[in-house]
Amino acid sequence: MMLTKNEFLKQLKMNLKRAHIVGFKQYMQDYEELISDEAEARSVSENKVVQSLDDPKQIVKNILTEDQPKTHMATGLLILIVVALVLGSPLWCSLLLLALAMVLLGYALVWLVPAGLTFGMLLALVLGAYGIPAAIIALFKVGAGIGFSEFGFSLLALGCCLILAKLTWWSIKYFSIVSAMFYKWLVGQFHR
Structure with missing residues (x-):
């Protein structure tokens, strides 16, 4: 040819x-x-x-x-590595478990932020929803000053609920993206 x-x-x-x-x-x-x-x-x-x-x-x-270097490992070296791994397993197994526990704890702590925001949002929603009927009752039974201040606090709680809802949505969205990226990185470390 x-x-x-x-x-x-x-x-x-x-x-x-x-x-x-x-x-x-x-x-x-x-x-x-x-x-x-x-x-x-x-x-x-x-x-x-x-x-x-x-x-x-x-x-x-x-x-x-x-020209290419040989990649075969000598049998003696391989036996030495296996023996070292077996004898060192109490140490490296406990360190591996500790690292795994730290990663899982960090992951759980990160997800406490959206959980806390969700709890705050629900609390503000309950306060705002409960406060409006209470403000109407207070307006007629207790007086205008107490009723209007209760109504103002209810609207403030509902506004906080909306802000916290947006923050909750944002945190869940981006924490999910970061979690997926971390998961892909972690899986990639074991596929090498």
Whole structure:
């Protein structure tokens, strides 16, 4: 198959990326320079130099077998790690449980804000709803001053109820978004 320089480099780049080669850009630069230097040294076209090279797939196979670091762990080191984990488990298990408890406590404390706002909103609603009939009764039975002040406090409580309702809605909305982002981050930490 007759490949041009650009086609060869494109296939090489694609194969290097698929194989997850560390530093694939350096390999690309090296082969680009190799083709140019060989063409100049042998006074032939770059396409002729490309024809003399191995297939890009074969080049990647060679890189994988020769240049890439081995990722196998020595058996002795693996046994040492397992023994250390088993012997250290009383310590790291308790620290892990403590960290989990702290995260859950923090999560519960954060959600106390919307819960408190909801409680305050309901309290203001009850005070305002109870205060209006009480103000009407106080207006006729006790006097105009007490009745109007009771009516004013009832309207103030209803206004606070509306403000707290808006704050409750806002806090639940944004705490839910932050909780979802935290959950995704936490799950992402375990998927690595």
